Ligand SMILES: Nc1ncnc2c1ncn2[C@@H]1O[C@H](COP(=O)(O)OP(=O)(O)O)[C@@H](O)[C@H]1O
């Protein structure tokens with residue numbers, strides 16, 4: 183990512199050097215804050231330009247997403263900074279941001295006092311800088327490569343094909359408008375078409391069994407653990423389908439890797455959804471929606487409205503008395519009310535409360551769930567928790583807990599998945615064997631590798647099946663491990 187101030191030369195003529203330094207420093211602080219939040223790395227301050235890495239030195243599964251979220255966060259935080267600068271210095275800063283994804287060589291560069299231990303070499307940073315140059319004021323521009331990696335997660339407008347100075351291939355550029363409503367890759371997949379569920383009959387069956395107990399008033403907690411991409415979200419979808427004809431109320435709470443320090447984030451999000459808060463709704467509207475919803479519950483309104491309003495950051499009006507609770511007590515009461523909210527909803531119909539990706543949960547959410555697991559035992563609630571193996575549920579084991587561990591798919595089922603992904607068109611046997619081996623039975627990798635093979639140009643279609651267009655001798659399908667596949671990888675058939 184490249185981030186730069188526009189018109190800084192003019193600025194340096196207009197301002198006293200010391201004032202200029204302070205202004206630039208505030209801008210750099212804004213950038214540094216956003217970069218830190220999304221765990222990128224500022225590699226270089228080039229006066230008012232910043233070169234930022236995502237994926238190195240710290241890699242995440244979603245680095246392209248993180249870079250764009252960082253860009254949008256910088257633009258948003260600059261609005262606040264500009265309000266101050268307008269007031270104090272009678273000026274406004276304009277930033278432009280470019281993001282590109284690609285391979286680089288990383289390692290030490292230079293020597294002596296100018297030794298850089300985390301330097302990178304390659305075309306990627308140059309392209310990012312060119313994209314920044316092509317950006318309109320206060321926008322984030324991304325390359326087609328990056329755009330493909332975040333497809334569906336952001337609303338982007340094409341800026342057409344551009345020739346970039348010093349870059350041989352013309353490239354389609356995109357301006358990022360905003361985050362889309364899809365939060366994860368799974369949402370994006372689900373919004374078009376999910377691969378039909380293969381296997382997992384036992385797991386779905388077990389949950390359906392437990393649901394019968396829930397209907398009889400014996401609440402259940404189901405803990406689903408499995409590595410990234412193994413199919414936790416897909417299993418949930420299978421469970422929702424299984425419950426379709428049974429009356430229930432579904433509430434989905436999802437932890438986010440970007441909000442691990444934001445107390446009760448997953449609960450707040452799902453409450454906002456339940457209350458029908460729209461983006462851009464006024465605080466008056468929000469308060470009204472909250473009041474109307476809470477009327478259906480036995481809460482004491484003078485307590486519950488201020489507490490929920492506090493949780494949802496809705497400003498209160500004078501009608502409500504001050505609560506005079508210590509912050510700790512306030513948190514405690516809020517958590518109790520949240521549990522009560524679920525409990526009372528149960529009197530209408532059984533509740534399926536899902537808490538996804540607990541490895542990203544904040545401590546307050548875990549505290550809330552600790553209270554919930556106790557309450558669940560005697561009510562018509564099923565709580566399903568999903569998490570990766572690195573998370574250990576802090577609640578021990580109880581009689582009403584069921585543990586499900588999702589394992590990798592056996593080759594037979596991985597092959598099934600491939601057949602569904604190609605719409606029934608048969609893949610050459612060598613390809614099937616390769617994909618099965620390289621994906622190691624992780625469904626996410628089965629999907630990605632199959633997709634990659636179909637798009638690679640290595641196959642052609644004849645009589646409703648795929649044939650290899652050249653022998654598959656030195657075929658090396660990239661071992662994906664836990665990282666995303668590298669864009670632009672051309673190892674096929676070479
Ligand atoms: N049993 C399965 N059958 C078909 N597709 C699956 C299966 N398990 C996972 N998938 C697909 O693989 C991808 C990764 O699964 P996902 O549920 O998102 O993993 P997780 O939530 O564990 O990270 C998704 O696109 C999903 O649709």
Ligand SMILES: [Mg+2]
Nearest residue numbers: 368414415416
């Ligand atoms: Mg998931």
